[in-house]
Amino acid sequence: MLIKHFEDRDLFYKFLKERVGVFFKEADLRAFEGIFHCIYFERINLPPSLIHEAGRKSCVKVFYNEGKLVICSSEASIRDFCSEISKHAEGKNIAKEILEALIRYRKKYFQLNYNKKILPLGLKTAVMGVLNVTPDSFSDGGLYLEPSKAVKRAVQMVQEGAEIIDIGGESTRPGSERITAEEELKRVLPVLKEVRKELPDVWISVDTYKSEVAKACLDEGADIINDISGGTFDEKMLKVVSQYRCPYVINHIKGRPETWKTEPIIYDDVVGEIIGFFKERIRRLKEEGYKEEEKIILDPGIGFGKLPEHNVEILKRFSEFKIFGKILMVGVSRKSFIGLILEGFLNKKTEPKERLFGSLGALAPAVLGGAHIVRVHDVKETKEFLALLDAVRTYDGV
Numbered sequence: 001m002l003i004k005h006f007e008d009r010d011l012f013y014k015f016l017k018e019r020v021g022v023f024f025k026e027a028d029l030r031a032f033e034g035i036f037h038c039i040y041f042e043r044i045n046l047p048p049s050l051i052h053e054a055g056r057k058s059c060v061k062v063f064y065n066e067g068k069l070v071i072c073s074s075e076a077s078i079r080d081f082c083s084e085i086s087k088h089a090e091g092k093n094i095a096k097e098i099l100e101a102l103i104r105y106r107k108k109y110f111q112l113n114y115n116k117k118i119l120p121l122g123l124k125t126a127v128m129g130v131l132n133v134t135p136d137s138f139s140d141g142g143l144y145l146e147p148s149k150a151v152k153r154a155v156q157m158v159q160e161g162a163e164i165i166d167i168g169g170e171s172t173r174p175g176s177e178r179i180t181a182e183e184e185l186k187r188v189l190p191v192l193k194e195v196r197k198e199l200p201d202v203w204i205s206v207d208t209y210k211s212e213v214a215k216a217c218l219d220e221g222a223d224i225i226n227d228i229s230g231g232t233f234d235e236k237m238l239k240v241v242s243q244y245r246c247p248y249v250i251n252h253i254k255g256r257p258e259t260w261k262t263e264p265i266i267y268d269d270v271v272g273e274i275i276g277f278f279k280e281r282i283r284r285l286k287e288e289g290y291k292e293e294e295k296i297i298l299d300p301g302i303g304f305g306k307l308p309e310h311n312v313e314i315l316k317r318f319s320e321f322k323i324f325g326k327i328l329m330v331g332v333s334r335k336s337f338i339g340l341i342l343e344g345f346l347n348k349k350t351e352p353k354e355r356l357f358g359s360l361g362a363l364a365p366a367v368l369g370g371a372h373i374v375r376v377h378d379v380k381e382t383k384e385f386l387a388l389l390d391a392v393r394t395y396d397g398v
Contacts, residue, residue, distance in 0.1 A: 004398075006034035009075070009106065015398040032076035039078065039098060041069040046091055054084035054091075075102060104325025110372060112203075112247055112295060112327070114223050119163060119203060121327055121372040123394055125386045128164040128205060128375040129157035130333065131195075133187045134171045150191040151198055158202050161383035164224065165199070166375060167191055168207030172228055172304075174260040174336075181212040188213065189220060196221040205249070211236035218244045224297075228304060229253050230281045242290040249297040249329060250281050254305030270310045271317045274300050278324060297373065299329040302362075308337040315362060318369030331375035332362040360385045368393060 006012040012034025016027040044051075048064055055062035058080035060073040071081060082098050085091030109122035119126060132143075133150050143149070154165045169187035170179050188206065195204060205224035206217040211234045214225045218240070226249040231238045233256075241248040252274045255263055267273055278298050285296070298321060302311050311332075321328055332338065338358040339350045350358070356378050363374055363382070367389055376382045 009035055011396060011398055014396065018398065030076070032079060033074045035075040036073070037075060037078060037102070038070055038072045039101075041094070043067050044069045044094065046085065046094060050085060050088055050091065054081050057084050078102070101323050105322045107322075107325045110294065110327045114245075114247055114295065115221070117201065117203060117223065124390050125367050125371065126163040126373045127161060127379055127382055127386070128166045128329070128331075128373055129154070129160075129162035129379045130375060130377045131157070131165055131167045131191070132171070133167060133169050133191050145187070147190040147194055151194045154191075154195045154202075155198060157379045158199055160380040162202075162379045164203040164205050164373070165195060166205040166207050166224075166226055167195070167222075168226075169213070170208070172257045174257055176257050178258065181210045184208065184210065184213050185216055188217060192217055192220050192222060209233040209237065211240045215240050215244075218246060223247065224249065226299075227251060228301070230277065231284065232281075238285050238288040238290070242285065242288040245290075245292050245295070247292075247295040247297060248285070248290070249299055250278060250285075251299040251304065252277050252301035257304075260305060265305055265307050265310070267306075267310060270306065270313055271300075271320055274314070275320065275323065278321075282324070293326075297327045297329050298324060299331065299375075302330060302332050303335045303337060306337075308340050311335075311337045312341075315365045315369075318366045318371065322370045327373065328371045329373040329375065330363070330366040330371040332366070333359045333374075333376040333378065335359075335362075338362055356381055364389060 004015065006015070009031040013027050013031035016022040016030055017024065022030065044067055051064055051069065052062055054060070055071065059077045060071050060081040063070040071078060073081070078098065082095035086095040109120070111121065112119040131150060131154055133145060135145060157165060167188055169184040192204065192206065203223045204221065205226045206214065206222045207226045207228070208214055208217070209227050209229040214237060218225070224247040225237070225241055227237055228251045230250040230252060232253070254265065282296060300314050300321060302314060306314070318330070334352040334355045338355045342348050342350050342355070342358050359376065359378070360382065363385070367374065367386065374382065374386070
């Protein structure tokens with residue numbers, strides 16, 4: 001006897017075909033039966049009688065109360081449920097929304113194209129190496145202020161396997177102070193120019209929330225804008241990335257770095273709030289004329305206005321962000337919540353540079369949950385860790 005659980009229809013399809021000998025067409029149709037989902041809606045306007053009758057006919061468990069709805073079943077039965085409610089005019093839009101969300105959720109492979117470069121994502125997890133040219137970043141502040149040292153570090157990270165170099169000129173650690181665009185450009189541009197000259201084929205990301213900095217860096221050959229605010233600190237940012245049609249990281253943030261230590265951080269549902277933020281930001285980006293949706297990268301912003309328990313919940317529920325069908329990114333490297341967990345579980349205080357193993361442990365649930373890009377300080381060690389994790393994650397044996 002075997003007890004197996006499938007989260008991937010292709011693996012269930014392969015299992016039916018190879019182990020049971022089910023014929024090709026039937027196995028393909030049945031493959032949706034191996035994937036179980038709970039789908040939650042708020043403020044749904046369908047009549048309860050219609051919902052419950054559709055659930056009964058399609059063998060879907062329905063939980064409904066005062067406009068809130070949860071349906072639970074295999075994907076095959078949920079598709080049957082959608083067929084039932086779409087027979088009624090008021091159910092067609094809900095059915096369409098569910099089916100489109102399931103299609104997006106199942107998307108596995110992505111590809112970034114920009115500046116004559118291609119980055120395939122999904123089969124292997126890409127590594128974004130952190131290059132802070134700041135005097136006060138929490139982990140490596142002051143180490144790479146000199147352009148020559150920064151370029152040397154960029155070359156080293158690429159040699160170690162980094163696909164992307166993320167250059168940042170302003171610290172956003174809790175309690176940090178904001179700097180002007182002029183000061184940020186003074187730090188970033190010399191490094192960007194030299195890295196581009198030294199590494200013409202590498203992807204270069206610039207970590208900034210200022211539209212003026214983004215524009216200047218894109219003009220100098222940057223490929224990606226990594227905005228910690230998702231365009232909320234500088235609304236002109238959305239115009240700039242739309243104009244350049246470049247890949248854009250929408251990072252979730254709550255509050256501002258300079259006030260995180262003094263203002264309370266409260267969420268009713270941290271993942272639900274992040275999903276709502278992403279939905280609104282994508283809508284605003286499209287309103288500004290951004291048509292390259294395949295270049296949108298979503299980052300839930302671990303540590304950006306979150307308590308340790310919020311960060312853990314995000315990692316645990318990371319797969320829920322797949323509902324957008326977008327490239328997903330995560331950054332946990334050396335962050336303080338890892339230090340707090342290590343202290344709580346092991347009674348061991350750590351400095352940021354001592355949190356490598358904790359950082360790798362935090363990466364694992366995010367990558368298994370669907371993260372395509374990881375932002376890290378320790379490139380070599382992360383690449384080795386991901387080689388094994390990706391081998392297991394993508395193995396198609398049943």
